[in-house]
Amino acid sequence: MSAFLYRLGRFAYRRRRVVAALWLALLVATGIGGATLAGDPEESFDIPGTESMAALQLLQERFPEVAPDGATARVVFAAPAGQSLQDPTHQETVTRTVAALNAMPQTAGATDPFQMQTVSPDGRIAYSEVTYEVQLPDNAEEHLTDAVAAAREAGLTVEFSGDVLVPEIEQSTGELVGLIVAAVVLVLTFGSLLAAGMPLLNAFIGIGVTISAISIGTGVIGLSSFTPTLALMLGLALAIDYSLFILSRYRHELRIGREGEEAMGRAIGTAGSAVVFAGLTVVIALTGLSVVNIPMLTEIGLAAAFSVVMSVFIALTMLPALCGFAGRRILGGRIPGLRDRDPESDEGRPGVGARWARLVTRRPVPVLVLAAAGMIALAVPALDMRLGMPDDGSMSPETTQRRAYDLLAEGFGPGFNGPLIVMVDTAGVADPQGAADQVHQVVGELATAMPPALNQAGGTAAITVIP
Numbered sequence: 427m428s429a430f431l432y433r434l435g436r437f438a439y440r441r442r443r444v445v446a447a448l449w450l451a452l453l454v455a456t457g458i459g460g461a462t463l464a465g466d467p468e469e470s471f472d473i474p475g476t477e478s479m480a481a482l483q484l485l486q487e488r489f490p491e492v493a494p495d496g497a498t499a500r501v502v503f504a505a506p507a508g509q510s511l512q513d514p515t516h517q518e519t520v521t522r523t524v525a526a527l528n529a530m531p532q533t534a535g536a537t538d539p540f541q542m543q544t545v546s547p548d549g550r551i552a553y554s555e556v557t558y559e560v561q562l563p564d565n566a567e568e569h570l571t572d573a574v575a576a577a578r579e580a581g582l583t584v585e586f587s588g589d590v591l592v593p594e595i596e597q598s599t600g601e602l603v604g605l606i607v608a609a610v611v612l613v614l615t616f617g618s619l620l621a622a623g624m625p626l627l628n629a630f631i632g633i634g635v636t637i638s639a640i641s642i643g644t645g646v647i648g649l650s651s652f653t654p655t656l657a658l659m660l661g662l663a664l665a666i667d668y669s670l671f672i673l674s675r676y677r678h679e680l681r682i683g684r685e686g687e688e689a690m691g692r693a694i695g696t697a698g699s700a701v702v703f704a705g706l707t708v709v710i711a712l713t714g715l716s717v718v719n720i721p722m723l724t725e726i727g728l729a730a731a732f733s734v735v736m737s738v739f740i741a742l743t744m745l746p747a748l749c750g751f752a753g754r755r756i757l758g759g760r761i762p763g764l765r766d767r768d769p770e771s772d773e774g775r776p777g778v779g780a781r782w783a784r785l786v787t788r789r790p791v792p793v794l795v796l797a798a799a800g801m802i803a804l805a806v807p808a809l810d811m812r813l814g815m816p817d818d819g820s821m822s823p824e825t826t827q828r829r830a831y832d833l834l835a836e837g838f839g840p841g842f843n844g845p846l847i848v849m850v851d852t853a854g855v856a857d858p859q860g861a862a863d864q865v866h867q868v869v870g871e872l873a874t875a876m877p878p879a880l881n882q883a884g885g886t887a888a889i890t891v892i893p
Contacts, residue, residue, distance in 0.1 A: 427702065428695045431742065435694025438743045439687045442750035449744050453634050460638035465645030473720050481849040488886040496534060496558035499570060499588035501527060502830040503539070503552045504837070506581060510549035511539075519580045524554050526573040532563040551837030558590060566590040585830035587818050601662060608666050615670070621677065621756055624748050625669035632740040633661040636733045643729075653725045657733035664708070664734055668701040668741035673756075676749060680757055690746045698742055705738035819843060841873070841893035850878065853885040862887035 438445045473479055503520050505511045511520060520539060527536035539545050539552035546552065558566070567590075574584040605626070612622035640654050675697040679689035712734065715727030749756055786793050818831040834842050850865050852858035862878035866889050869875045874892040881887075 428699050431698040431702070432691045432695035434742060435698065435746050436687050436691040438694075438746035439690040439750040442747035445743055445747040446751075449631055449635075449740065449747075453631055453638075456635050456638035456642065460641030463645040464641040465648065472722075475719065481847060484849045484851065484886060485847065485888065488881045488883065489888060496532075496560050497563060497566070497588065497590040498558070499556040499566070499586055499590040500830065500834075501536070501554045501556060501570065501574060501584065501586045502833045503554075503577065504583040504585075504833050505550045506583075507550075511545060511552050511582075512549045516580075516582065519577050519582060520552065520554075523574055523577040523584070526576070527554060527556055527570075530556075530569045530573055532559050532566075533557070534559045546837030548837070551833055553834065556588070556590075563590060583829075583833070585826045585833060587827040587830040591827060601658060604659075604662065608662075612666075612670065615674075616677075618756075618758065620752060620758070621673060624673060624745065624752070624756075625666045627748065628669045628740055628745050629662050629665035629737075631744060632665040632736050633658060633733070635740075636661045636736045639732070640729050649725050649729070650722055652722070653729045656726050656730040660708070660730050661733035661737055664705070664737040665740060668705070668737055669745050671697040671701055672741055672745055673749070677756060680754060686750065686753060690749055694742060694746060701738055701741055705734050708734045817843065839874075839892065844893060846873075846891040846893060848875075848889040848891055850887040850889065851885070852880075852887055858884050858887065862889070865889065 501523075503511060503523070505513070505516050509516065511517060517540060524536050524538050527533065534557040536554050536556040537544065539554055542555075544553050544555075556570075563569075570586050570590075574586070577584050609622065609626060612625060613619065616622050636657055637654055640649065640657060643649050644653075672693050676689055676693035679692050680686070684692065709731045712727040712731040716724040818825075818827040819835075821828040821831075823829070823832075831843055848865065848869060850862050852861050855861045858880060859878075862880065865887070866875055866878045869889060869891055876890040876892075878887040878889045
């Protein structure tokens with residue numbers, strides 16, 4: 427491996443124009459492909475083989491009427507404290523609002539809370555279910571706001587939720603902050619803007635190719651919108667990290683008097699071997715996500731593994747080409763006030779890294795004990811960690827979805843926002859209704875269970891359970 431990498435480093439350094447042209451051509455090609463071939467992300471979280479998926483598939487197959495293709499919304503009404511929506515004035519306001527909801531564009535229908543008995547026991551809170559003819563109705567939130575404006579003006583609290591509302595996704599600045607920190611560390615490490623800029627440039631090219639390729643994948647095989655996230659973070663981190671290893675070794679080889687091509691060959695043959703080993707380790711770990719058999723996690727793991735592979739390739743090829751263009755200037759451009767010292771040199775006082783390494787090797791047992799204690803302390807909060815899928819209850823209290831969630835919990839109980847659906851397959855049973863009633867009786871002893879609903883063919887029953 428070292429001999430092969432040695433020859434690769436020399437070749438990339440010597441044929442730098444060809445190597446750089448190939449990488450730039452790949453960047454342009456994937457960029458154009460990503461811009462023209464990218465498709466809409468698929469937001470499914472299927473877990474094959476689980477009871478939940480079996481129940482959901484049964485529901486979709488045998489109850490198509492309760493699994494509409496269009497979007498849905500839930501409009502929640504609340505009367506002022508101490509009042510009831512069953513007051514004639516408030517009831518008339520709610521009825522007019524439901525009529526306005528039914529009149530919205532692309533609406534299939536909106537239920538009347540008083541006819542459907544979706545009013546809380548104290549009469550203060552009620553809700554209307556709105557279904558749409560399409561999955562992505564135009565200006566749905568704006569139409570909902572206009573339809574309930576009169577009810578709000580009349581003194582009622584009206585909030586809404588549902589998949590028709592697209593939550594605002596805050597743009598993360600984590601990657602930008604990470605790049606700034608990486609740039610500062612590189613400048614402090616090398617004491618040179620030119621040397622510090624090469625790993626960053628390498629990372630930009632590598633992550634550009636990676637994300638563009640993943641975008642192409644969304645149009646070819648269908649990927650979720652979460653897929654590029656881990657690939658972006660790992661691509662930036664590892665491309666910088668791996669380039670830093672090799673560049674540090676290359677600068678050392680130049681300082682001890684080796685010619686540029688030979689210095690790069692030795693740097694790739696030594697530090698590059700560590701990069702390949704580290705990269706393969708991460709790739710194996712990420713591809714291992716496919717073992718749990720969750721398609722979404724498999725996509726994320728494979729995309730991130732591809733990002734790591736690209737980080738290794740670009741560190742082994744594009745970096746030598748960039749160093750070939752820079753020549754011995756990679757040792758120059760020092761920033762005043764920052765030392766540009768070879769960490770492998772014995773000249774002068776040992777650096778912080780060397781002193782730390784000697785301390786650890788002289789006192790391995792105390793260091794090991796302290797490290798273990800620190801890791802245990804950091805792991806203690808995991809004992810109180812609660813896992814679950816995000817819903818409207820995890821949104822900001824300023825959002826209408828969260829306010830609707832809280833109103834429903836207040837009026838109908840905390841479990842109302844997390845109903846369970848029990849599917850009863852009664853195909854081949856002589857008395858389907860009796861079998862469904864028997865299951866309903868058993869489940870009803872544990873939680874609030876709605877009466878079973880049989881599908882039109884009579885072979886399946888659905889029971890809604892409120893925990």
